[in-house]
Amino acid sequence: MQLIIKQTPRFIIAEKPYGMTTHKVDDYKDGFKEFLEQKTGLDLAIVSRLDATTSGLILFPLKAFAGEINTSWQTDQTIKTYLFVTDRKAKTSETSIDVKSFIDQKGTEKVWYSNKTKPANAFSQFTFVSTISTDSGPLYLWQAQIKTGKTHQIRLHALDLGIPILGDTKYSGTPYFRLCLHCSELKIEGEVFTSKNPFAEMSNTYFPLIAEFEKRSRIYNVENQECFRWTHTEVSNGLLDQYGENLFFYVYFGNSDTAAMKQKTDVPKLKIETIEKAKSVTEWISSYFKKPVFLKPMYDRGKAPQKNELLRFQYADRKWSDDFAPMEWTAQENGLKFKLKSHQGQSPGLFLDQRENRKWVLHNSENKSVLNLFSYTSGFSVCAAVGKAKDVTTVDLSKSFIDWSKENFTLNELPPSPQFQFWSADTMHFMKGAINKNRKWDLIICDPPTFGRSDKGVFQIEKDVDLLLQNCFQCLNPGGQILFSTNFEKWNTEGLFQHVRKALPERSFKFVLEKTPYQSLDFDFPNQNQKMKSIFIKKIV
Template structure:
């Protein structure tokens, strides 16, 4: 096809506004290996149908179609302001904007049509969903015109709209006639947060549906897919899609009540997933092994997939099911760069980094963790993927003790992964990230082979990215190392330009 058609999530740019923030065009170019162009765009706050040119020729055609206003767009827009009983809305710009009637279309400005699409009574008052037809992509002007008509859009605080988790403006369809590729009509699904308007609302459901809508179009087409559904936008709740289970991390101080669990069931259903489980995280500092769970089934083990590898997941071991999705891109980097390397995986947990290293062709993989139980789990993950056990080590020892032994024997590694917990207890005592990370890094650097690489990572929320960089660079001074960022996270986590919870650095010997 001459054009690539996509559904843009709300909150991301169509194309990059600067070198720091990746847009949808750059993201899809990276995913497909194509050099896409984006002469047409949607504002960052707007979701919906977008079209990208695949060649210089189609880019030129798209530009000409835009100039000639020959690209038609249909939007869904939501307002919570009641429409007049007489069926009309007047405006103070009669020469530019005519009356808008509930049941019939009327021109608003140049090439813009508002008409009543559907009305629904919501739990906080009536919502009206409007269908807006236009032949340009000036969504900011569309929003201003709606405000001048007395119907500012929900979530459009800049133009007097009521507060909402997102701007309720969605491009449902884009169509045009291409001389190169023929007629193009691109329709995208209505976001859940719009289609559910008028149904009883509880708690944070609107915010959760908004989070799901932002990511659902990016889900891998795989029954065992693993993906973050809610991150920092879940209002104290995070949710991972893990194969056939939606796993909720409940960080709020109070446990979930019946209404919360009903919302969880609704979100799981909207995501098309069979089961849900909720893990309470409120007392994890007092007892890291504590498990307070709520669930829709007694399922205790299942599998998920990532980067072509499968993982055994469990609901009966600690606070996590066995796979931290925020390390997906880092694990992918290890898999791509481990060929021929001797790899040390410190604080290995269920062995994800070691698994990726072995799958990527590492000649040696040493997994080090104080928990024999999680090392046994690691062995199961390696066996699940049919990997050769002769290249593998599983050492139930303290990371510092293992590093000391390597220094004593002169053993070195080409790649060392250091992703420690923020707090842990072991036979050798207590590990606290804030106090102990610098020392661990210096010891890990001592076992790096010449030209080797140290991958350092943490999701400790008590540190900003700046503070993390200061600690890592401060621990490894002396001009012996080069520091560079790892690949950016996928879009199911923070969007480009947002502060990341997970922080990482690649440190290479000079």
């Protein structure tokens, strides 16, 4: 994992992305520490913290060495260096400034204050680095070394000097899409660890997008043929997905903003208000990635009929087209191949937010009987089959999606076989038949839509999810699991856990609930309210 800069038998040095808390917020919102623990299998401790909005280097000792690492951390031999950006010019011409003050918390509020009249307990050294020219005026890059580790020390000392950090609205900074503070260097036990300056491209008009692209590049080494999300609501009203050789840019106009986009209404974003602006941004994206881009405008979702509009900007000849034949191509995920198609609704054939869940299925299906409900193009079914499942049953209402699923099986060298069954059927109707026939599975994957319609009736998740879960549980072998997920916007992760407990009362159903793998960090962070929620329901023997 590229986030880990150094791993020793005693500690980890990692690079925390901005927007991610250092540790868990509550039982349903984990932080960077818990994410690293799940990925590495290590038991980590905390000796220091970075604010959620701060990026950069952070040290986590293994718990067995927490005491001795904490002792090293508190000595003068440990040096922490930060970079920050402000839009305020310093009132002094000095380029190197020592700052000291008394820092303490204001009562029980999550706000701290700096007082220069009391004996100092916080010491920093600020050094001016450079001026950054931008379309909206000059910005100023500073370096800060802290000799103590008080909460919000750099932020408060910057405020004391009249140069509050850009994005630090808590301490009088100008609103921005992120707090422009980054831990760029750590020196501990004689060894120096460094991180790239994330503010180097701030003079570019599209810096908010560049920042997201570079943040993800620091986390993942994305190959050309892979599927990946390059922006996810953070900096604009657009989402950018990579499907192998093609990019898809979804721009949400009017009232079509997703719930995730509404979380940061106070943060200025790269607002794309017209189709002309969307096309201009698309052309820049194409040049940045050197790839063709499909532009998919999304208009007033839920309040007006969706226009099935799809534009394409071809990187090779720099031309637009809004009238082109449907295209098909192949992309990869977790080493598997998937068929993508240009004119098939909102997605070209793979829901990227399920990547880690599909990976789990790939590695946990061996010798299991697997049922995939609401299968779409059967990414989960392919993973189960390649993962040596005993048998795989795939169910979706759409015959065209079932045919597409079979294409994905063929792409992955999974020939037709009695162990692979495909059903074009209403899921609720299929489950009734399965119960009547006493069919059982070891793993049931269920990712229902919020709303669906068939000749058997209308499916609404709020109304029908209880019966759906109960039917799935009845069809589960002892010790088996349900992997249930939903994008229903009225539930958060905690709400999903609570609703499952309500749908499966303990007096009738014996089970334990477990967390699923964290989503990839190109989507929501573990500490954020996630659009796609998922849960394991394990039947107790």
